[in-house]
Amino acid sequence: MHLCPCGFFNHPEKECICGSGVVQKYLSKISGPLLDRIDLHVEVTPVNFNELTSAFETEKSATIRERVIKARAIQDTRFSTSQNLYYNAQMSPNMVRTVCKINDAGQGLIKKAMEKLGLSARAYDRILKVSRTIADLAESKDIKLEHLAEAIHYRSLDRDSWSG
Numbered sequence: 001m002h003l004c005p006c007g008f009f010n011h012p013e014k015e016c017i018c019g020s021g022v023v024q025k026y027l028s029k030i031s032g033p034l035l036d037r038i039d040l041h042v043e044v045t046p047v048n049f050n051e052l053t054s055a056f057e058t059e060k061s062a063t064i065r066e067r068v069i070k071a072r073a074i075q076d077t078r079f080s081t082s083q084n085l086y087y088n089a090q091m092s093p094n095m096v097r098t099v100c101k102i103n104d105a106g107q108g109l110i111k112k113a114m115e116k117l118g119l120s121a122r123a124y125d126r127i128l129k130v131s132r133t134i135a136d137l138a139e140s141k142d143i144k145l146e147h148l149a150e151a152i153h154y155r156s157l158d159r160d161s162w163s164g
């Protein structure tokens with residue numbers, strides 16, 4: 001989706017002609033409950049031709065595939081005794097409490113994010129589930145602060161103060 005009516009909000013080169021009030025109003029058309037149901041909000045800026053064709057070394061798809069297969073195997077084991085439950089995103093709120101345990105520092109971080117970003121209880125559960133998946137991808141038994149921070153980062157559209 002575009003982030004404003006003219007489509008150039010946050011564009012690296014072009015100027016957005018929408019006032020901040022207009023951007024805010026445009027984004028508010030997408031309801032909170034709808035955004036709550038989306039796991040990852042990622043802001044993508046246009047890529048210019050030089051960047052597309054640069055020889056910059058990126059991670060190979062095959063390597064990423066291996067990591068995903070391992071993370072799926074971890075989730076297979078986790079839910080082996082649960083009926084109709086195959087991956088983290090399907091967990092009920094109760095299940096999230098038992099599976100996605102976080103330490104005091106993590107609690108502090110998520111509490112701060114909830115207050116600062118005005119997150120709902122549903123968004124809170126999503127953050128925990130996504131951070132569990134990020135930890136699985138890193139083959140980490142525990143959800144670490146860095147996993148939580150990354151999951152919080154994916155809630156960018158929840159921010160009240162979105163366009164300043």
Ligand SMILES: [Zn+2]
Binds near residue numbers: 009018
């Ligand atoms: Zn605009």
